[in-house]
Amino acid sequence: MPHHTHTLTIPTSGPGMHEITRDIAAWIAGTGIRTGLLTALCRHTSASLVITENASPAVRRDMLRWLDRLAPQGVQYEHDDEGPDDMPAHLKTALTGVSLAIPIEDGAMMLGTWQGVFLVEHRAQAYRREVALHLAGE
Template sequence: MAIYQETITLSPKSRGFHLITSEIEQALLSMPSTETGLLHLFIKHTSASLSINENADPTVREDMENFYTDIADDKSYYIHTYEGSDDMPAHIKASLLGSSLTIPITHGKMNLGTWQGIYLGEHRDHGGSRRIVVTLYS
């Protein structure tokens, strides 16, 4: 088994859910081609997340943002507020959604479903650039 790894940096994004499938595909192009394997993605932040969901209709991403905003934002009992009112909700959303994904590689490409795309969940109002460790097991 061979393991290849690199860290990519995503440009800053607004708060919400963003399709980053193409950025991950670009990272794979810089790695040795593999017919069959596993791709592991890990985001190195506590206020952003990774998930897989609908890649066609952008209203799904809006609904996701609205749902997580509804359950986590503007709670009067938060103590961790010195980094801003969006910080504690961002930590909660990141914990709920997760910091890593594992995707099969088949015939040299990510084996995602027809309607699946990789989401970056940006949970801060001004989160800045985000780093993702991309590891390919072949």
């Protein structure tokens, strides 16, 4: 069974959700794999991956506000090595996760009609985030 790997680099400019569905789909198409399993891993502890609705931007805004309510910035955290958003970013990553497994059929991700894959940036600064992709199949 063939295996393919690739790393996507996503520049961010502060908190936000960056859709990477098309980037992943383009890479999958180039592998020639028709049926298989894609694994995606965000290689960071303060950014994450989610699958959510990609039609309405309000979904992304609501999700970011919800995460801010769950893990607000403040003096309550011992870990603040990189600033007041450091520990809240780690908590948000733990809540949303850093890896996804997506089945591939007919050379495409088996996502639902309104689903998209997003990198979620939880830090206030600009970063270059990496998402490692692994595709196994035939």
